[in-house]
Amino acid sequence: MSMDTTTLLAILGMAIGTYACRLTGLMVGARLALTGRAKAALDAIPPAVSVAGAITILAAMRLPLLGVILTGVVSVVVLRALAG
Amino acid sequence: MTDTSPDSAASAFSEWREGVAELAPAMIAAMPLALLYGAIAAGKGLSPFAVALSSGLVFAGGAQLAAIEMWTSPVPVAGIILSTVLINARYVLMAASLAPKVGHMPIWARLLGFHVLADENWALAERRAAARRLTLAYFLGAGAVFWVNWVFFSWLGAIVGPLIGDPRRFGADFAFTAIFIGLVAGFVTTRRHVAVVVASAAAATLVHQMLGSPWHVLAGAFAGMAMAVVVWRPEAEAVA
Numbered sequence: 001m002s003m004d005t006t007t008l009l010a011i012l013g014m015a016i017g018t019y020a021c022r023l024t025g026l027m028v029g030a031r032l033a034l035t036g037r038a039k040a041a042l043d044a045i046p047p048a049v050s051v052a053g054a055i056t057i058l059a060a061m062r063l064p065l066l067g068v069i070l071t072g073v074v075s076v077v078v079l080r081a082l083a084g
Numbered sequence: 085m086t087d088t089s090p091d092s093a094a095s096a097f098s099e100w101r102e103g104v105a106e107l108a109p110a111m112i113a114a115m116p117l118a119l120l121y122g123a124i125a126a127g128k129g130l131s132p133f134a135v136a137l138s139s140g141l142v143f144a145g146g147a148q149l150a151a152i153e154m155w156t157s158p159v160p161v162a163g164i165i166l167s168t169v170l171i172n173a174r175y176v177l178m179a180a181s182l183a184p185k186v187g188h189m190p191i192w193a194r195l196l197g198f199h200v201l202a203d204e205n206w207a208l209a210e211r212r213a214a215a216r217r218l219t220l221a222y223f224l225g226a227g228a229v230f231w232v233n234w235v236f237f238s239w240l241g242a243i244v245g246p247l248i249g250d251p252r253r254f255g256a257d258f259a260f261t262a263i264f265i266g267l268v269a270g271f272v273t274t275r276r277h278v279a280v281v282v283a284s285a286a287a288a289t290l291v292h293q294m295l296g297s298p299w300h301v302l303a304g305a306f307a308g309m310a311m312a313v314v315v316w317r318p319e320a321e322a323v324a
Contacts, residue, residue, distance in 0.1 A: 003134050006159040011134065013165035014151060015141035021172045022198045025179020030187055032180070040316040041309040 096221035103226030110204035122241020132242040139238040185213035200227035284308030
């Protein structure tokens with residue numbers, strides 16, 4: 001189980017940086033008692049962060065989650081084949 | 085468990101089972117990505133143990149894949165950490181949004197639960213919390229299974245990776261994107277939400293074209309929040 005120091009250092013740095021982001025949010029968010037526009041901004045985070053490509057957006061409006069995934073995966077395979 | 089009814093063992097189990105079932109599509113989608121991560125990492129000289137350690141401690145797929153692409157000899161430690169923090173800065177916003185909904189849980193559960201907070205189980209927890217009280221069994225229970233799934237398949241990828249070849253040729257890398265589109269659609273319940281999603285998508289696309297990843301994630305988040313402030317109306321408070 002040998003691992004060189006730089007590898008370990010990079011992994012630990014990534015781990016600490018990532019957990020710090022999660023922890024900061026946890027501490028800041030728990031202290032906020034927001035109303036009005038500020039609350040609206042916070043409530044917009046779930047959809048606003050969740051932004052990705054547009055190809056399956058129409059399918060997403062009416063299919064269950066697994067259907068969306070299948071549509072998306074099939075679309076990518078087909079489009080990549082067409083785009084060569 | 086402080087947050088369940090008298091028949092806590094039975095209800096905790098059913099909460100946990102529901103969480104795992106709802107997270108199942110995301111876990112299936114994570115498998116090829118974890119295998120891909122493990123395979124690339126092994127190709128760059130990381131041992132299966134180092135791969136599992138990084139997945140267990142970092143637990144952020146996008147940042148890990150970006151880091152492993154940057155992995156050269158010697159390892160650019162500072163660059164990799166900076167890239168990781170930038171990509172994961174969205175967790176500050178996501179965690180802040182979820183924090184008030186887990187306030188009733190014990191501190192150890194919040195600390196552990198937020199370590200295993202990834203995009204998919206976060207979005208499911210938000211959706212759950214919008215409808216009912218978020219329980220420890222649902223949030224931490226499903227998160228723990230998601231964590232084991234990610235660590236195991238990235239470890240497996242490091243071992244069998246060279247035999248699989250590139251999972252990208254199966255389009256498997258798009259599965260996460262597709263899951264997220266499905267989750268976004270679940271959040272869009274009013275016309276104001278549509279405005280938020282459109283603003284966020286426009287800003288993210290624009291910034292991705294001009295600056296590239298990972299800046300588009302933050303740009304999309306802030307554009308969506310700004311739009312929410314603009315379209316906010318006092319009477320919507322009671323409904324939302």
